[in-house]
Amino acid sequence: MGNVTEQVLQQIVNGLSLGSIYALVALGYTMVYGIIKLINFAHGDVMMVGAYAGWFATTTLHLSFIPALLIAMVVSAILGVLIERIAYKPLRNATRIASLITAIGVSFFLEYGGMLVVSPQMRTYPPVFPDTIWNVGGIIIKYGDIVMILTSIILMILLHVIVKYSKIGKAMRAVSFDNEAALLMGINVNNTISATFAIGSALAAAAGVLMGVYFNTINPLMGIIPGLKAFVAAVLGGIGIIPGAMVGGFFLGLTESFVSGLGASTWRDAVAFLILILVLIIKPSGLFGKNIREKV
Amino acid sequence: MLVLEDVNVYYGAIHALKGISLEVNQGEIVTLIGSNGAGKSTSLKTISGLLRPKDGKVMFKGADLASIAPQTIVAQGISQVPEGRRVFANMTVIENLELGAYLRKDKSGIKEDMKRVYELFPRLLERKNQLSGTLSGGEQQMLAMGRALMSKPQLLLLDEPSMGLAPILVKQIFSIIKEINASGTTILLVEQNAHMALSIANRAYVLETGKIVLSGDAKQLAASEEVRKAYLGG
Numbered sequence: 001m002g003n004v005t006e007q008v009l010q011q012i013v014n015g016l017s018l019g020s021i022y023a024l025v026a027l028g029y030t031m032v033y034g035i036i037k038l039i040n041f042a043h044g045d046v047m048m049v050g051a052y053a054g055w056f057a058t059t060t061l062h063l064s065f066i067p068a069l070l071i072a073m074v075v076s077a078i079l080g081v082l083i084e085r086i087a088y089k090p091l092r093n094a095t096r097i098a099s100l101i102t103a104i105g106v107s108f109f110l111e112y113g114g115m116l117v118v119s120p121q122m123r124t125y126p127p128v129f130p131d132t133i134w135n136v137g138g139i140i141i142k143y144g145d146i147v148m149i150l151t152s153i154i155l156m157i158l159l160h161v162i163v164k165y166s167k168i169g170k171a172m173r174a175v176s177f178d179n180e181a182a183l184l185m186g187i188n189v190n191n192t193i194s195a196t197f198a199i200g201s202a203l204a205a206a207a208g209v210l211m212g213v214y215f216n217t218i219n220p221l222m223g224i225i226p227g228l229k230a231f232v233a234a235v236l237g238g239i240g241i242i243p244g245a246m247v248g249g250f251f252l253g254l255t256e257s258f259v260s261g262l263g264a265s266t267w268r269d270a271v272a273f274l275i276l277i278l279v280l281i282i283k284p285s286g287l288f289g290k291n292i293r294e295k296v
Numbered sequence: 297m298l299v300l301e302d303v304n305v306y307y308g309a310i311h312a313l314k315g316i317s318l319e320v321n322q323g324e325i326v327t328l329i330g331s332n333g334a335g336k337s338t339s340l341k342t343i344s345g346l347l348r349p350k351d352g353k354v355m356f357k358g359a360d361l362a363s364i365a366p367q368t369i370v371a372q373g374i375s376q377v378p379e380g381r382r383v384f385a386n387m388t389v390i391e392n393l394e395l396g397a398y399l400r401k402d403k404s405g406i407k408e409d410m411k412r413v414y415e416l417f418p419r420l421l422e423r424k425n426q427l428s429g430t431l432s433g434g435e436q437q438m439l440a441m442g443r444a445l446m447s448k449p450q451l452l453l454l455d456e457p458s459m460g461l462a463p464i465l466v467k468q469i470f471s472i473i474k475e476i477n478a479s480g481t482t483i484l485l486v487e488q489n490a491h492m493a494l495s496i497a498n499r500a501y502v503l504e505t506g507k508i509v510l511s512g513d514a515k516q517l518a519a520s521e522e523v524r525k526a527y528l529g530g
Contacts, residue, residue: 186370
């Protein structure tokens with residue numbers, strides 16, 4: 001019996017670590033969708049670029065974790081803004097499918113452009129953390145687990161504060177709710193959209209660095225699967241809804257850990273998508289989704 | 297203060313405004329009346345920069361607005377209460393009012409104006425922490441007006457403030473419009489409720505399928521045969 005409890009707790013630790021990555025990436029998906037109704041399929045690749053920026057910072061520049069994380073976040077934020085300005089902005093009034101295909105194009109561009117620049121081979125992240133492992137009553141907690149969970153929680157609190165209380169956060173909510181009414185308030189919609197891309201991309205970069213640190217290796221295609229999973233997490237929580245992305249991310253991470261823990265790790269992706277299908281059938285707007293009725 | 301000169305606006309292939317000219321002088325209440333689809337909202341959207349005229353001039357205090365971004369138009373002193381209120385339903389009453397003051401940096405001035413808005417609309421004070429989506433239609437109209445006032449406009453554009461409201465609320469809203477005007481804000485009011493609009497306006501323009509067909513003193517128009525027949529129900 002004690003063994004089962006141990007197992008469960010162990011999978012919770014693993015699931016929270018994995019879930020924090022999904023949640024950070026899902027936030028970018030959901031914020032961008034919220035503001036311009038675009039599924040930014042290049043988002044996972046922005047995470048990859050962040051992972052590489054962090055890798056260069058720790059290897060070539062010999063920086064420690066926090067400065068490397070900040071550099072990666074800045075690099076990806078700039079990249080995110082550039083992608084929006086160059087690829088998406090000219091299509092803002094085009095059909096949705098045009099923007100979606102463009103996003104897939106940007107995704108390929110980053111993946112294969114990345115291969116060209118940094119070569120397709122895997123890179124190994126240097127050990128930025130002591131490989132301390134705590135054994136708490138049979139549950140293995142790695143230093144990396146703690147860093148991963150703490151970093152993502154701090155970033156999510158920061159995001160919450162920005163969105164809820166800052167001027168740009170209020171502008172972001174206003175634009176995502178009603179673009180034209182936001183214009184009538186004097187809000188610069190273009191700058192607000194850029195800020196959204198910057199923040200979302202920075203969070204993705206943080207996820208990329210954490211992945212590199214946690215799993216040790218990175219490569220130019222590393223963004224594809226976590227990107228897709230994070231998209232699932234965002235839809236699960238209700239796309240466009242920030243708390244939904246957080247919950248969706250952790251939910252997905254936990255589910256995958258438990259499926260793996262049951263010895264069915266080859267099924268874990270299938271389970272993730274099965275849950276997506278079920279949610280879409282039962283509650284198409286996602287766990288946190290609701291329809292706001294217009295009052296007359 | 298505001299002058300539109302021979303303005304033409306298209307929605308794709310639809311010629312929505314066919315060379316309209318109008319004028320709003322400082323301190324006035326001017327109303328633009330007409331039936332559905334006459335181009336009333338289009339006129340206001342053009343003034344706010346949400347639509348661009350194909351030709352013609354939109355001048356505010358002597359400066360041409362035609363190529364200026366909407367946020368700059370707000371900064372120059374024109375604020376709009378859009379049709380259907382368009383409050384940010386996912387945000388509280390206070391947050392909506394704060395967004396109205398988005399371009400302002402004078403914290404004490406913003407505080408004072410918020411107080412003034414609460415004086416005009418005591419209901420908003422009672423509900424200041426409520427999500428605006430949970431307000432009634434009349435309260436949302438008050439919020440939309442309060443929000444527009446938070447930018448400290450010199451010219452306030454109102455698009456169908458009476459829409460969907462009970463007669464008693466309409467009366468209340470119109471008396472507040474008069475109050476806002478009395479405290480120095482010039483008003484351009486778009487209305488389908490011609491009777492109410494003409495009763496508070498100094499001057500009026502009648503819009504019909506994208507053209508101004510009548511204009512003049514509001515009292516005289518209200519008494520004229522054509523307006524009585526077409527817009528006042530006899």
